[in-house]
Amino acid sequence: MDLIDRALEFEKTKMRSLSTSDRVKISREAKALILDLNQIYKAKKDDKIMDIMKRLTVIKRKVEKRLKGAPLTAHSF
DSSP: OHHHHHHHHHHHSOOSSOOHHHHHHHHHHHHHHHHHHHHHHHHHOOHHHHHHHHHHHHHHHHHHHHHHOOOOOOOOO
16 A cells, blocks of 8 residues: 555645646656556556546646646737
8 A cells, every 4th residue: 555655745845836847757656656556456446546637647747737737829910
């Protein structure tokens, strides 16, 4: 259950004033945790593990959204 503990600790990390490289690291770590938890979930079918994966996915999406930035809109003049 060390993996679940790592995932819970990851959720507690501060997500403010991060550099771009920090955001990339967080995104990659979240992806790795989600994939590893998914392997456990496939075997055990525990809803608690699914809930952790969902919360990590939300964090990952927020970080990636900030990495990609706001979409540029076309202005017609």
